[in-house]
Amino acid sequence: MPIINVQILEGRPAEKIAEVIQNITTTVSETLDAPKENIRVIVTEIPKTHWGKAGEPISK
Template sequence: MPFINVKQLSGRTDEQNAAITRELTAAYARITGVAAENIWVAIEEIPATHWSSGGVTFAAKRAAAQE
């Protein structure tokens, strides 16, 4: 069974996460021919204080953008 693992910053709604799951499943099924019920999708939400790029957390980047 294919397993799609999405890692994203936290903050999206349940409805947005459900749409992400639906769209990824549909795209994978369309491209590969695998039945949708055999495709697993997991969404991992990571706090902005725990994710960084260039040594700066996304929480710090967001705070700086609001100044």
């Protein structure tokens, strides 16, 4: 059973997250010849205060 973890910054609409889950599921299913019902996608939204770039939080 493939399990895919996706980490993104918080703030995207629920519809976009659902679309990402659908697209990832389809791609993994086609690539690995795995049934869609066996694929798990976990989306974790990270607060902008907890995501750093170039030594600074994205929230700045």
